[in-house]
Amino acid sequence: MKVAFIVPSLQNLGPTIVVNTIIKHLCYNGVEMSVYYFDESEAMDFNCPVYKIVNNSPIDFDSFDIIHSNMYRPDKYVYHWKHRIRKAKIVTTIHQDIFRNLRYNYNCIISVCFTPLWIKYIKKFDRKIFISNTIKNLYSFENSLVIHNGIDIEYNPQLANQLYVEKIWKLKQHGYTLLGTYAAINRGKGIDQLIELARMRKDLGIVIIGNGKEKHALQLLARRYNVNEQILFLPYLHSPYNYLQHIDIYVMPSRNEGFGLAMIEAAMVGVPVICSNIPIFHEIFNENQVVFFDLENIDSLSEAVNIILSKYKYYKDSIYSYVMNHFTGEIMAKKYLNLYNSIVD
Missing domain, CATH: 3.40.50.2000 (Glycogen Phosphorylase B;)
Incomplete structure (x- = not known):
């Protein structure tokens, strides 16, 4: 199985930490994985190839079995290129209450404008994964499920x-x-x-x-x-x-x-x-x-x-x-x- 993860950046933030944790474990299960990102930042280390998406150009989606998107920009990117995806299944993880998260991180205007857009993108995915029932209950998406986050730490x-x-x-x-x-x-x-x-x-x-x-x-x-x-x-x-x-x-x-x-x-x-x-x-x-x-x-x-x-x-x-x-x-x-x-x- 081949899986492509798409994240906004490689920065040490919650959604990227979750992706990194998945990769650390699945690499021992015969899964071939790659990570694609948009923005340069202080980077986490990944146990797989990492590629920067340049000028919003499409990756070779159908060389993968699964495209796993995380957060707004990756979801928008996959939505934009969905017409070119024939074989791969596309999934997204919803990491927060979209409206409230945008309000706290930006402002009410951004939240009101971008929440409907983001929901529009999410609806086109084959599977929608929520990190909690609390968030899942806010929406009425088909083909959705809950997988709670997990984490590994190297305490030193x-x-x-x-x-x-x-x-x-x-x-x-x-x-x-x-x-x-x-x-x-x-x-x-x-x-x-x-x-x-x-x-x-x-x-x-x-x-x-x-x-x-x-x-x-x-x-x-x-x-x-x-x-x-x-x-x-x-x-x-x-x-x-x-x-x-x-x-x-x-x-x-x-x-x-x-x-x-x-x-x-x-x-x-x-x-x-x-x-x-x-x-x-x-x-x-x-x-x-x-x-x-x-x-x-x-x-x-x-x-x-x-x-x-x-x-x-x-x-x-x-x-x-x-x-x-x-x-x-x-x-x-x-x-x-x-x-x-x-x-x-």
């Missing part, structure tokens, strides 16, 4: 930039309980709630890893609340889970999320998790594995911290066991392989 704190590790350790030396989070920072990630929490709780330190259009606004908010000494902003870091060794609790305070790979990673390195009570997180976890808090309710977030600290080992062990049995890369890749085989057969 020795690979972390020691300058940043020392900054985290220095913050911890103030006696703070450290809360950590990492993300491509936009309003949908809800990280402003952590700064509000620092204003309320002088016993907490916050480590925020990542870049994004809302980062400067968060830094200004921290200054306005006079909590700079409690908060450490770090830039985008490769394999950010390698910086969690001194973090006591991982917090995912998202207002909108496609899945939540970051908290899966945190659980895999033995850090207990607090997350917002949005539907997708309830689909992934229950109250025995994480502590939920009510969005925009800082008292609820503060109480979630107290609950974790009161039963720290229980939550740490419970979520670790659960993710290792449900959300590994191998589990996800097997489901994709079964899907590919069912389409080709």
